[in-house]
Amino acid sequence: MSGYMMKRAGALAAAALLLAGCGDSDVKEVRDWMDQVKHDTRPAVKPLAEPKDFIPFAYGDREAVDPFNPNKLLNQLAKAAETSPDPNKPDLKRPRELLENFPLDTMRMVGTMQKGGANYALLQVDRAVYQVRAGQRIGQNFGIVTRVGDDAINIREVVQDAAGEWVERIAKLELQSKENHK
Template sequence: MKPIRLILPLLGSLLLAACGDGGVREVESWMKQTEKDTRPSVKPLPAVKPFVPYAYQPGGAAEPFNPDKLLGEMARSAATSNNPNRPDESRPRELLENYPLDTMRMVGTMEKSGASYALVQIDKAVYQVKRGQRIGQNHGVVTRVSDAAIHIREVMQDATGDWVERTATIELHEGKENGK
């Protein structure tokens, strides 16, 4: 019974302490006073500027979204560029530069004076082609002649007007002869 006598006064004092406000009223009164004393200040919004739409008057002006306008500008830019791949347009063209590569067929090879030649057939005519010779409509130059193919370096303009290099080959055409 002795432990209960010690616990009851302790429990009673805790209950009385819980009934107090613990300083909350003081904080609430301070908050109400601060709210009364504070005056909010809001800056006014700036005046709205009127929107004036642009009236497009085409008249004789070029259409701004015309792809031909862009291509023309890219061509002018390419004409003045210092691209090392740019071909020499002022040199005289060789005979085989008049034909596209897809119309040519390699029909054989031969050696003459220590140089390798490829035999190229265009329509019914056969031409001799050697290393360094110009060929095709895309500023092509024969870089190597082997028994199986003619290797060509071409220079073409890409979509932006820059001169780019690409390789092409004409492979040996091994067709069956008719009548034999």
């Protein structure tokens, strides 16, 4: 509403209140006047703009890769990882050693020994026992034994994070006593 119309409506409302307070015999006149004001008052509303036409995008090639397919992202990350100069990236083309076929959580360190001046850890996998020394590959996450101690072996593993980057993590296999596995 414009300022003029608001002032006019306010003045009319004030006049109506004054007239209503003067007496109760002329209530019909006041109601007629209020009906006349309602009839004469015209609100000014701007017309709404016409909506824009929606034009849907048509995908023409049905054999193309779906842009919302998560495998598309994984493929791109794999391609980027192959060409990146990441210093932690393992050599994926080298032949794997025997103990790289087993996860670390299936291995138990059951003892140590010295042979030719080198320390060896004795690892049990299923019912077989293997000798492991520093520098040997172990586990399914490109692990390498970094140290063989009397009570544990330290392993440096290389795994891919969610972004496809190769990151190091440290693992340890501790000597298991017979009391721990009864």
